[in-house]
Amino acid sequence: MPAQQAPAGDTPAGDDRPPVSLWERLARPAPAPRTTLTPQRIAEAAVAVADAEGLEAVTMRRLAAELGVAPMAAYRYVSGKDELIELMVDFVYGRLPLGTPAEGWRDTMRALALNLRAMHLAHPWTVRAATPFSLSPHQLAVPEHAFAALAEHGLDADTTMAVFRTVTGYVHGSVTTEVTLNALRRERGWSDGDQTRAGLAPRMSWLMDTGRYPNYQRYLHTATRKDDPDWQFETGLDCVLDGIAAHFAL
Amino acid sequence: MPAQQAPAGDTPAGDDRPPVSLWERLARPAPAPRTTLTPQRIAEAAVAVADAEGLEAVTMRRLAAELGVAPMAAYRYVSGKDELIELMVDFVYGRLPLGTPAEGWRDTMRALALNLRAMHLAHPWTVRAATPFSLSPHQLAVPEHAFAALAEHGLDADTTMAVFRTVTGYVHGSVTTEVTLNALRRERGWSDGDQTRAGLAPRMSWLMDTGRYPNYQRYLHTATRKDDPDWQFETGLDCVLDGIAAHFAL
DNA sequence: ATCTGTCGGATACAACGTACACATCAGCGT
């Protein structure tokens, strides 16, 4: 009985969708203990490239070169680039510190949000690559962790999910804008907020000179915490947590 | 003095970054009233393709074919595919109903959130393509609209921005998961929630059989509003709005 | 009628994902 098939993820019968997932395949023990290539090594190398040069630098050829291997070698382990990215995302989620969720729902959710943000800031490509419902083991551990903390407060299943989705929705959306701005700054070489505003000035002042954004312009002139992303994130997060506490009387 | 240059978006001098933006160029009156190709027509055609077949179907060649034109023709108006996508996103934001923001901050922000969600559901590719800080005219109109409604409540600039980012962050993150699931359902041909669960069952039950997700499993068995995305979105939204009201004593 | 600058067309190239057939190596029963 073959433990694996080629190409990866396909069944012998010709059904259109492979019913056996990446994770199911990888969990089966490797029949031959080859060490040259392994899902771990593939994920590590791909994540390293993405961290250093962005997701667009992760190419099947580049990955192969990084591993010292032929361009097609990784296809024994992932069925295509989509699965490679699933593997990368799961690898990063595996390093998310979840710890013990025993300090009450609010501290648990707050710590989870901060940890998720830190993860996305350390691996900026994850905000675009991480699709919910990819159902990878380490991604599923996140709702599992949150549900465990939320379960002790008498919330029904739907409300529990609503709380979870509200928090993670805020985190994902908020961090996306943060990471996008960071990427722009990095590729343009702007190190601090003043350089960023200077670089954006031509586009910005042209838009402002149209006179169609008076309120936005007032914000630009009077805001003082534009360069404090931690404050911005945590302020919004505390809003969300306050709202959950108020809305569900927790 | 030439009104436009080739390739689009470049200055005569050889500086590395074009300081004149897409929007600044397009605002200058066209010197020749050619009608065969126009930013409007380009945006409409590209958006139509993306709506019907997804963003990955939007190809410079496909776009050209749709416009009945040579593959390189659109490059007179956009400097590359990135700018094409900026153009598409701005086009969609231009159709966002903003109306008059005169009914108090909460109703304004709630309506804005619902309209943004409707926009993203109608054009699912926008949740991946819409990058904040692209500084397009119609995208900037969103914070302008929100700030106008928030300005009358004595909030300082930083708090105003925090409220705006909290709401839009939640909207973007929440809709991203919703759109991702919709895309998966569509490409697999699952029409309702039961079919979706049936299709996901193999992967899901393998993960559940590991026994590592007891709380998640309990959710799956006891939840009753899993197929009510409107309820899920609005519940979270009301949480966020409650939190803003509580946190800033509005 | 000529000149100038804009428009769209034609051609071409490098890089990408990946299909396919082949070579190679480990561990097994004998």
Place this chain on the structure above:
DNA sequence: ACGCTGATGTGTACGTTGTATCCGACAGAT
């Protein structure tokens, strides 16, 4: 010790993508 077998990595090649570059054609002002 020996060949069989299936997992593992290689080599080659194809179609598609974004886009650089050069070109002819047309419009409006002179």
